[in-house]
Amino acid sequence: MILPAHLNDLLNLSLPGQVLAVDLRSQSEFEKSRIHGAINLRMPIDFLHNASPNLLARAFADDQSRREFSKWDQARCLVFYYKGLDFPWECPAAEVLYEKFRYWGWTGRCFVLKGHFREFSVNFDKFIDGTKMTKEAKEYIDSLRAKSVAPSHRREADRLYGAWFAAREAEGRLCSTPAASDLKEKRDAVERHERNLRAEFEASFSDLYKKATDHPDNAPATPSAAGKGKGEDAFNERSAQMVEHLDRGLARLRDGKATSPAGSAKGKGVEGGYFDGAYVDYAGPGKGDDRNPVTHGDDEDFPKKGRSSGGNPGGLLNRVLRRP
Numbered sequence: 001m002i003l004p005a006h007l008n009d010l011l012n013l014s015l016p017g018q019v020l021a022v023d024l025r026s027q028s029e030f031e032k033s034r035i036h037g038a039i040n041l042r043m044p045i046d047f048l049h050n051a052s053p054n055l056l057a058r059a060f061a062d063d064q065s066r067r068e069f070s071k072w073d074q075a076r077c078l079v080f081y082y083k084g085l086d087f088p089w090e091c092p093a094a095e096v097l098y099e100k101f102r103y104w105g106w107t108g109r110c111f112v113l114k115g116h117f118r119e120f121s122v123n124f125d126k127f128i129d130g131t132k133m134t135k136e137a138k139e140y141i142d143s144l145r146a147k148s149v150a151p152s153h154r155r156e157a158d159r160l161y162g163a164w165f166a167a168r169e170a171e172g173r174l175c176s177t178p179a180a181s182d183l184k185e186k187r188d189a190v191e192r193h194e195r196n197l198r199a200e201f202e203a204s205f206s207d208l209y210k211k212a213t214d215h216p217d218n219a220p221a222t223p224s225a226a227g228k229g230k231g232e233d234a235f236n237e238r239s240a241q242m243v244e245h246l247d248r249g250l251a252r253l254r255d256g257k258a259t260s261p262a263g264s265a266k267g268k269g270v271e272g273g274y275f276d277g278a279y280v281d282y283a284g285p286g287k288g289d290d291r292n293p294v295t296h297g298d299d300e301d302f303p304k305k306g307r308s309s310g311g312n313p314g315g316l317l318n319r320v321l322r323r324p
Contacts, residue, residue, distance in 0.1 A: 001088060002111045002168060004120040007079060010111075011035075011127050013160040015153065016144050020068065020075035024082040024093060025117065027061055033121050035081070036129040036141055039065035041093060044198035047209055048096045050216035053104065059201075059208050073106055076161065081113035081120070087178070088112050090190055109165065 002010070011019060021038035023030050030040040043051075043059055051059065060066045078101070080094040088094065091112045098110040113120060121128050126140040133141075178186065202209050 001085070001114040001173075002079070003114055004123060006164075006168065007111075007113055007120060008124045008127070009164060010077075010079070010161075011124075013157060013164060014076075015149055015157050017071060017074050018076050018157065018161075020072055020078050022078055022080045022094070022097070023117075024080060024091070030062075031130060033128050033130040033132045035079075035120075035127050036137075036144075037068055038129075039068045041065075041097075042197065042201065043093070044201050044209075045092055045096055045194060046198070047201060047212050048093060048100070051208070051212040055208055055212050059205050061204065072101065073104070076108045078108065078110045079113060080111070081117045083118075084116045085112055085114060087186070090186060092190065092194075111168075 016037070019037075021035040023034050023038045023040050024042075025040075027040055027042065030038070034040070039060065040062060042061065043056070047059070048056070057066055057069055060069060078094070078098060080091050082091065085091055094110055094112050101108070125134045126136045128134070128137050129141065
């Protein structure tokens with residue numbers, strides 16, 4: 001997770017297109033104020049998990065989001081934001097989309113903005129687009145059109161980004177263990193939001209939802225297919241490898257052999273993004289690897305983070321990610 005000031009620094013040092021901001025709020029809130037170049041992601045977890053790149057591109061309600069999403073493979077990091085997030089597991093869409101991008105060959109990193117988006121939009125309004133734009137924001141967006149992308153500037157941006165990311169790693173986790181009562185309330189809120197989101201999505205994109213959930217194996221595994229409408233029914237060698245990895249992981253879980261040293265999936269490296277993934281439920285592969293899922297820790301009051309929606313083994317996200 002990153003703080004509003006961290007996101008301000010990241011946007012200041014990045015060139016256009018290097019940060020893909022993912023707005024999880026309602027469409028009306030998105031239209032009023034959003035980070036410049038953000039996409040409005042209003043898709044339930046089971047659709048995100050099963051949809052091909054082409055289906056994902058077609059499931060955005062606005063043209064800007066479709067246009068920006070088509071360039072996802074050019075970004076070096078994702079930043080998710082919503083209305084008050086204190087823990088990464090409160091943002092399951094980030095984990096699911098990040099894992100899909102990795103499988104499609106993306107090597108970037110993923111961050112979740114801690115707190116309410118309003119705090120960022122008020123304090124750093126030059127990055128805010130929409131109907132409530134300030135004069136400073138308009139001047140900033142105009143300046144982006146003339147911003148140089150010369151090789152020397154790209155190298156400098158990469159150097160600054162490396163230093164920024166190293167500083168975030170050095171700071172460690174930005175969340176603490178919640179009280180049991182708060183934890184239950186947050187878990188319930190995540191599942192309630194997911195139910196509402198699914199109902200909203202099915203009402204607007206019933207055909208896409210049915211296609212993704214009825215035929216989850218048709219997703220192309222190449223970045224070039226994203227948003228281009230090609231290869232939606234392809235089942236190539238890499239797809240077969242993913243199924244093989246998944247079957248092997250599920251077999252380990254059934255046999256009780258899915259163990260590895262505690263903390264082996266700490267998500268602070270390049271491969272793991274910036275998620276604290278000490279508790280891993282999803283048995284899927286990364287980019288062609290064959291890592292075992294790690295076992296849960298002993299603290300039953302703490303949510304099973306990383307690839308779980310809220311820590312309840314029977315919870316919504318677990319059921320989605322563990323579906324055959």
